[in-house]
Amino acid sequence: MNLQEDxxxxxxxxxxxxxxxxxxxxxxxxxxxxxxxKLEQDVEEARQNTQTAADKLRSGTTAxxxxxxxxxxxxxxSWSRHLTEVREKVxxxxxxxxxxxxxxxxxxxxxxxxxxxxxxxxxxxxAEYAVLDAVLARADADLAEKAAG
Numbered sequence: 001m002n003l004q005e006d007x008x009x010x011x012x013x014x015x016x017x018x019x020x021x022x023x024x025x026x027x028x029x030x031x032x033x034x035x036x037x038k039l040e041q042d043v044e045e046a047r048q049n050t051q052t053a054a055d056k057l058r059s060g061t062t063a064x065x066x067x068x069x070x071x072x073x074x075x076x077x078s079w080s081r082h083l084t085e086v087r088e089k090v091x092x093x094x095x096x097x098x099x100x101x102x103x104x105x106x107x108x109x110x111x112x113x114x115x116x117x118x119x120x121x122x123x124x125x126x127a128e129y130a131v132l133d134a135v136l137a138r139a140d141a142d143l144a145e146k147a148a149g
Contacts, residue, residue, distance in 0.1 A: 010110070010113050010114070010117070013113075013114065016121070017117055017121050017124070020121055020124050021124050024124050024128035024131075027042065027046075027128060028128065028131045028135065031131075031135045032135060036139055036140075036143075039132070039135060039136050039139060040136060042132055043132045043133050046125070046128050046129035046132045046133075047129050047133075049125050049128070049129070050122075050125045050128075050129040052125075053121060053125040054122055054125075054126075056122075057118055057122050082116075086109075086112055089105060089108060089112070090109075092105070
């Protein structure tokens with residue numbers, strides 16, 4: 001892959017991520033006015049999507065799976081370590097003159113970017129599920145309050 005192809009592929013992935021975030025935002029906005037049955041269906045669908053995204057993330061490359069496991073242990077610390085590693089790789093890449101080393105570094109950087117995008121996509125899936133579940137819980141609470149009152 002050349003530089004232009006790499007940039008285009010990562011740009012496409014970021015666009016997909018942005019579109020997914022917008023879909024989640026729209027779906028949550030619509031959930032506030034949906035009937036309870038439809039809301040329950042959306043929460044279940046979001047839960048399944050979250051599970052599918054998590055499964056996909058886990059079934060990725062060995063390096064990605066290792067990073068995902070580490071991130072599950074302590075996301076904040078792992079993210080900081082990941083950023084440090086990426087910065088170190090960037091600095092090391094600047095010093096590398098060997099074409100083979102530079103190619104391997106480029107592939108590693110692509111993998112890091114792809115993993116970060118997949119991780120963010122999974123986080124959006126999880127956030128949508130959590131928000132839809134909260135909307136459903138609020139609807140249940142409001143219904144219980146009306147029934148009690």
